[in-house]
Amino acid sequence: MLSPSATLIQFKDVLMAAALLSLKNVQLTFGGTPLLEGAELFVAPGERIALVGRNGSGKSTLLKIASGDVEADKVERFVQPGATIRYLQQEPDLSAFETVLAYVEAGLAPGDDEYRAAYLLSELGVDPNADPSSLSGGEARRAALARTLAPEPDILLLDEPTNHLDLPAIEWLQSELASLKSAMLIISHDRRFLTDLTRSTVWLDRGVTRQVDRGFEHFEEWRDEILALEELEQHKLDRQIVREEHWVRYGVTARRKRNVRRMSELADLRQKRTDHRGPTGSVNLTVATGKKSGAIVADIDGISKTYGERTVVEDFSTRILRGDRIGIVGPNGAGKTTLIKMIIGELEPDTGVVKLGTKLDVATLDQKRAQLDPKTTLKDALTGGGGDNVVINGSARHVVSYMKDFLFLPEQANTAVGKLSGGERARVMIARSLSLPSNFLILDEPTNDLDLETLDLLQEMIADYPGTVLVVSHDREFLDRVVTSTIIAEGDGSWTEYPGGYSDMVMLRGYGVTKPVKKVKAAKAKTKNPVATSKSTSGKKLSFKHNHALETLPGEMDKLGEQIAKLQAELSAPDLYSKQPDKFQKLSNELGARQGDLEAKEEQWLEIELLKEELENS
Numbered sequence: 001m002l003s004p005s006a007t008l009i010q011f012k013d014v015l016m017a018a019a020l021l022s023l024k025n026v027q028l029t030f031g032g033t034p035l036l037e038g039a040e041l042f043v044a045p046g047e048r049i050a051l052v053g054r055n056g057s058g059k060s061t062l063l064k065i066a067s068g069d070v071e072a073d074k075v076e077r078f079v080q081p082g083a084t085i086r087y088l089q090q091e092p093d094l095s096a097f098e099t100v101l102a103y104v105e106a107g108l109a110p111g112d113d114e115y116r117a118a119y120l121l122s123e124l125g126v127d128p129n130a131d132p133s134s135l136s137g138g139e140a141r142r143a144a145l146a147r148t149l150a151p152e153p154d155i156l157l158l159d160e161p162t163n164h165l166d167l168p169a170i171e172w173l174q175s176e177l178a179s180l181k182s183a184m185l186i187i188s189h190d191r192r193f194l195t196d197l198t199r200s201t202v203w204l205d206r207g208v209t210r211q212v213d214r215g216f217e218h219f220e221e222w223r224d225e226i227l228a229l230e231e232l233e234q235h236k237l238d239r240q241i242v243r244e245e246h247w248v249r250y251g252v253t254a255r256r257k258r259n260v261r262r263m264s265e266l267a268d269l270r271q272k273r274t275d276h277r278g279p280t281g282s283v284n285l286t287v288a289t290g291k292k293s294g295a296i297v298a299d300i301d302g303i304s305k306t307y308g309e310r311t312v313v314e315d316f317s318t319r320i321l322r323g324d325r326i327g328i329v330g331p332n333g334a335g336k337t338t339l340i341k342m343i344i345g346e347l348e349p350d351t352g353v354v355k356l357g358t359k360l361d362v363a364t365l366d367q368k369r370a371q372l373d374p375k376t377t378l379k380d381a382l383t384g385g386g387g388d389n390v391v392i393n394g395s396a397r398h399v400v401s402y403m404k405d406f407l408f409l410p411e412q413a414n415t416a417v418g419k420l421s422g423g424e425r426a427r428v429m430i431a432r433s434l435s436l437p438s439n440f441l442i443l444d445e446p447t448n449d450l451d452l453e454t455l456d457l458l459q460e461m462i463a464d465y466p467g468t469v470l471v472v473s474h475d476r477e478f479l480d481r482v483v484t485s486t487i488i489a490e491g492d493g494s495w496t497e498y499p500g501g502y503s504d505m506v507m508l509r510g511y512g513v514t515k516p517v518k519k520v521k522a523a524k525a526k527t528k529n530p531v532a533t534s535k536s537t538s539g540k541k542l543s544f545k546h547n548h549a550l551e552t553l554p555g556e557m558d559k560l561g562e563q564i565a566k567l568q569a570e571l572s573a574p575d576l577y578s579k580q581p582d583k584f585q586k587l588s589n590e591l592g593a594r595q596g597d598l599e600a601k602e603e604q605w606l607e608i609e610l611l612k613e614e615l616e617n618s
Contacts, residue, residue: 019042019043019044019078019080020043020044020045020079020080020083020154020155020183021041021042021043021066021078021079021080021083021085021155021183022040022041022042022043022076022077022078023039023040023041023042023062023065023066023075023076023077024040024075024076024077024078025038025039025040025074025075025076026038026039026040026041026062026065026072026074026075027072027073027074027075028058028061028065028072028073029073034207035058035061035207036058036061036062036065036072036207036208037206037207037208038207038208039058039062039204039207039208039209040209040211041062041066041185041202041209041211042211043066043155043183043185044183044595045154045183045595045596046181046182046183046595046596046599047183047184047199047200048183048184048186048197048198048199048200048215049183049184049185049186049198049199049200049201049202049211050186050188050194050197050198050200050201050202050215050216050219051063051185051186051187051202051204052187052194052201052202052203052204052216052219052452053203053204053205053451054205054451054453055421055423055424055449055450055451055454056421056423057204057205057206058204058207059159059187059204060090060159060187062204062209063087063157063159063185063187064087065077066085066087066157066185067085067087067157068085069087080154083154083155084109084151084153084154084155085153085154085155085157086107086147086148086149086151086153086155086156086157087148087157087159088144088145088148088156088157088158088159088161089144089159090141090159090160092140092141092143092144092147094132094133094135094140094143095132095133097132098131098132099128099129099130099131099132100121100126100127100128100129100130100132100135100143101117101118101121101128101129103132103143103147104117104120104121104128104143104146104147104150105117105150106147107147107148107150107151108150108151109151112150112151112152113150113152116149116150116151116152117146117147117150120145120146120149120150121143121146123169123172123176124142124143124145124146124165124169125142125169126139126142126143126146137164138163138164139164141163141164142164142165142169145161145173149176149177149180152180152181152182153182154182154183155182155183155184155185156177156180156182156183156184156185157185158184158185158186158187158188159187160187160188160189161173161186161188162188162190162193162474163448165474166330166331166332166474166513167329167330167331167474167476167512167513168331168512168513168514170190170193170474171512171513171514172514174193174196174197177197178196178197179603179606181596181599181603184197184198185202186198189447189448189449189450189451189452189455189475190447190474190475190476190477191216191452191455191475191477191478192475192476192477194215194216195215195216195217195477198215198216199213199215200212200213200214200215201214201215201216201218201219201222203219203222203223203226210226220452291359291361291439292322292359292439292466293322293357293358293359293360293361293439293440293467293468294322294357294358294359294360295321295322295357296319296320296321296322296355296357297320297321297322297324297356297357297360297440297468298319298320298343298344298354298355298356298357299319299320299353299354299355299357300316300317300318300319300320300342300343300352300353300354301317301352301353301354301355302315302316302317302351302352302353303315303316303317303342303349303351303352303353303354304316304349304350304351304352304493305335305338305342305347305349305350305493306350306493311492311493312334312335312338312339312493313335313338313339313342313349313493313495314492314493314494315352316339316352316495317352318487318497320343320468321468322357322439322467322468323466323467323468324468324469324484324485325462325468325469325471325482325483325484325485326469326470326471326483326484326485326486326487326497327471327472327473327479327482327483327485327486327487327501327502328340328470328471328472328486328487328488329472329473329474329479329486329487329488329489329502329505329513330488330489330513331489331513331514334489334491335489335493336472336489337444337472339487339495340442340444340470340472342354343470344356344362344440344442344470359439360439360440361436361437361438361439361440362438362440362441362442363433363434363436363437363438363440363441363442364433364441364442364444365429365430365433365441365442365443365444365446372417372425372428372429373417374416374417374418375416375417375418376416376417377413377414377415377416377417378403378408378412378413378414378415378416378417378420378428379399379403379413379414381417381428381432382399382402382403382428382431382432382435383399390402390435391435392434392435399413400413402431402435403431405431406427406428406430406431407427408424408427421449423449423450423451425449426448426449426450427450427454430446430454430458434461438467439466439467439468440467440468440469440470441462441465441467441468441469441470442470443462443469443470443471443472443473444472445472445473445474446458446471446473447473447475447478455478459478459481459482462482463482469482469483471483476502476503479501479502480501480502480503480504481501482501483500483501483502484499484500485497485498485499485500486498486500486501486502486504486505488505488509488513489513546608546611546612549604549605549608550605550608550609550612553601553604553605553608554605556601557598557601557602557605560594560597560598560601561598563594564591564594564595564598567587567590567591567594568591570587
């Protein structure tokens with residue numbers, strides 16, 4: 001079995017062979033502090049890569065260097081001639097365009113399908129004729145996403161593509177991306193999104209990258225292997241230094257030249273230990289718990305709420321017991337916030353009764369960070385402006401000590417909250433919410449802008465929390481890990497509670513937040529796959545050609561998969577490029593062709609399967 005480092009070297013050799021985009025030896029320093037120190041990146045045709053790392057590690061910056069939007073201090077950047085790249089900006093500028101549609105169409109190149117611009121805006125719920133100046137931040141981000149996807153480029157660089165999307169939009173986006181042939185480099189805090197879409201992983205850690213031929217699903221196991229090996233190497237280094245220091249103190253004096261050499265080596269070992277950058281510290285989540293609530297937290301019987309002619313909640317009943325962890329999901333605008341406000345007694349229902357239990361202390365984490373005044377300092381945000389201490393479970397802690405638990409530096413104490421990054425503001429909200437005594441936590445999109453390590457700790461905190469939790473989230477993996485039941489908006493004010501997490505709800509319900517529409521896009525079928533034609537859809541059953549393709553395509557795909565694996569094994573030979581460059585190039589070209597053939601057959605098979613389902617249900 002290959003070690004993690006050997007696997008990395010072998011996979012890098014394969015990627016370099018057929019890279020559409022490569023970055024080598026990326027060096028970048030901000031304000032005297034190195035951010036990137038020799039980072040590398042290789043994107044092969046059709047590759048789906050998860051780019052992961054702690055908040056502030058430089059993931060977005062690396063993506064901007066890859067797109068050409070940011071210039072590094074030093075970098076060897078290569079883009080395959082003719083390859084097209086599209087980068088999803090975090091803060092897009094639409095000011096130069098009269099309409100949203102004009103902004104999206106401006107991203108198309110000659111020969112691109114002009115209808116995709118309107119189609120994508122429609123799917124993302126953005127008015128194509130809207131004035132860009134009238135858009136909210138979320139709408140502008142969705143417009144930028146449409147502009148990025150419309151050309152179907154060779155390489156997609158996606159920085160948090162699920163931000164500002166509700167669950168139906170996330171599920172649609174995941175399906176849309178899965179259907180594209182583009183290579184993708186994705187930054188996201190949505191574990192399920194990364195797990196379902198990616199096939200390899202780039203980990204950016206302490207200024208350097210490690211890339212491995214495993215999807216995000218295997219990232220944590222692989223990361224822990226790397227960190228364990230690193231810890232072992234540091235232990236060996238410490239023992240070597242101890243041995244050398246013992247020789248200096250007690251060893252028999254040898255020739256002066258040898259003494260000078262060994263003293264120099266000892267100095268080098270000490271410097272190596274000094275220069276070592278250990279892993280970034282972890283957030284320390286400690287929750288302030290209130291007094292124990294009654295066994296019944298809330299008894300909800302037949303509640304309804306209507307605004308004008310629109311019914312938001314109709315005849316909903318449930319009972320919430322102490323210790324329950326309940327997830328609430330649904331499209332934006334379904335009424336999730338209204339339902340929560342009625343449950344916790346902040347809003348009176350039009351009909352029905354809510355009976356709250358005894359001794360309830362409610363603490364709320366607001367997804368919009370509305371509780372944070374951007375002009376308030378970090379110190380005052382955590383203490384409430386009441387001195388230098390934060391009181392947790394009756395014990396006073398100095399605010400700087402509490403800040404360190406959430407990875408803030410002492411010098412940030414007087415920094416205005418408005419100047420913090422999105423991830424830092426998220427940590428402030430969590431720190432503030434957890435410091436308040438509570439036995440009933442309301443978490444509204446708590447995962448926004450959090451890195452994976454902080455998400456892990458938040459999950460552990462919720463699992464250990466002795467009170468009751470209501471969670472509104474579009475993060476499917478997070479819901480699966482923390483909730484004991486899921487309440488979902490069924491539409492027209494109807495809400496249903498299912499036992500278990502999001503995946504359990506999907507299994508019982510048969511689908512996710514929105515019911516899938518079984519259809520084949522005729523325009524796409526005509527242009528990309530001559531097998532799925534409009535003529536065939538007029539019949540009541542598949543043609544002979546369709547049935548034959550369904551029988552033969554799986555075997556052809558398996559054969560192509562074997563050929564690809566064989567080519568990758570040949571390309572991984574360490575001396576192939578130096579000794580046989582012509583063969584190296586020939587194999588690289590063949591690998592790219594085989595990968596293209598496999599994706600084409602996968603798409604052909606999927607379209608015929610969709611057509612088959614459509615005919616069976618017609």
